[in-house]
Amino acid sequence: MISCIVVDDEQHAIDVLVHFIKQVPFLELRGTSTSPLQALQMVNAEKVDLVFLDVQMPDISGIDFIKAINGKCKVILTTAYSEFAAEGFELEVVDYLLKPVPFPRFLKAVQRVADSIESRAESSQVDMLEDDYLFVKTEAKGKMLRINLQDIDYIESLKNYVAFHYNGTRTLALLSMKELDDRLPVRHFMRVNRSFIIALRRITGVEGNMIRLRNIDTPIVLGDTYRAAFMEKMKGKLMG
Numbered sequence: 234m235i236s237c238i239v240v241d242d243e244q245h246a247i248d249v250l251v252h253f254i255k256q257v258p259f260l261e262l263r264g265t266s267t268s269p270l271q272a273l274q275m276v277n278a279e280k281v282d283l284v285f286l287d288v289q290m291p292d293i294s295g296i297d298f299i300k301a302i303n304g305k306c307k308v309i310l311t312t313a314y315s316e317f318a319a320e321g322f323e324l325e326v327v328d329y330l331l332k333p334v335p336f337p338r339f340l341k342a343v344q345r346v347a348d349s350i351e352s353r354a355e356s357s358q359v360d361m362l363e364d365d366y367l368f369v370k371t372e373a374k375g376k377m378l379r380i381n382l383q384d385i386d387y388i389e390s391l392k393n394y395v396a397f398h399y400n401g402t403r404t405l406a407l408l409s410m411k412e413l414d415d416r417l418p419v420r421h422f423m424r425v426n427r428s429f430i431i432a433l434r435r436i437t438g439v440e441g442n443m444i445r446l447r448n449i450d451t452p453i454v455l456g457d458t459y460r461a462a463f464m465e466k467m468k469g470k471l472m473g
Contacts, residue, residue: 235346236280239265240272240298241287241311246332250285250311253339259347269293273301281306283327283346288312299324307349309342367416369397369406378404382421386435386446387453388413390428398449425463426456433466 237260239250247265254260263281266272269290275281286308288295299308304325313332327349328342365382372394384399390410397404413422413430424430425444431453438445442460443452455463 234261235259235282235343235350236261236263237283237285238263238272238275238281239285240267240269240290240295241265241285242267242269242290243287246287246311249334250339253334253336256336257340257343260343269295269298273298276302276305282350283307283309283343285309285311288314296324299326307346309346365418369404369408372405372407378406380404382417385422385432386449387432388422388430423459423463423466425459426454427458429453439467 237254239247239254239262241247241250244267247267251262251265254262260283263279264275266275270292272284276284284298284302284306286295286298288310289312290298293301295310295312302308308324308326309328309330310326311330311332311334315331327346330338330342367380367382368377369380370376371378380397380399386398388410389396389398391405393407394405395408395410395413397406410424410428410430414424417430421433422430423433431444431446435446435449436444437447439455440452442455442457444455445452
């Protein structure tokens with residue numbers, strides 16, 4: 234959910250945006266205000282992801298408001314005056330809506346916010362993955378080996394062991410697939426049959442029940458039990 238507030242010195246303009254916000258499932262209205270000074274207190278007092286902000290208001294302008302919050306949240310400017318657009322974008326507002334705001338244009342603007350927040354979250358997840366690793370007990374007694382998660386292509390079950398395939402190397406470790414299911418980040422890894430866990434970022438294609446991985450010659454079978462969950466995971470990336 235994206236938490237938001239509406240700031241405008243005209244109540245009827247607030248009412249229009251509130252009506253729009255209620256129609257968008259991923260928006261959560263935290264409050265409204267006709268006073269930019271009161272709205273500043275709202276931004277400072279609670280978590281707000283997005284402000285719908287008028288430009289010309291008493292006490293302080295919308296431009297001054299943006300400078301005051303100093304990047305604490307995203308801003309969509311709403312105004313009847315187009316001449317403020319350039320200055321708004323210089324201050325990195327997400328979008329600039331001219332009144333009267335049509336709902337399709339409003340929807341496009343808030344989708345930009347959602348995409349921006351999702352992109353930032355994915356970037357954070359990648360950073361976490363790059364810093365994450367496992368120390369595994371290998372088949373050699375007393376030997377432990379570090380394996381970076383970002384290097385893994387896939388993991389294969391071999392009776393009492395699992396085989397990590399990464400950077401053209403195979404390392405056997407005394408682990409179970411269940412232990413790995415519990416440990417590996419679900420955003421980046423998925424079990425696709427009883428014997429294989431794959432790195433989702435390595436997928437190059439799916440042909441029927443065969444999954445192709447980058448730089449791996451042999452495709453991996455997608456098991457019937459795991460198909461529904463796999464296709465649901467892929468749905469967000471599917472075009473057409």
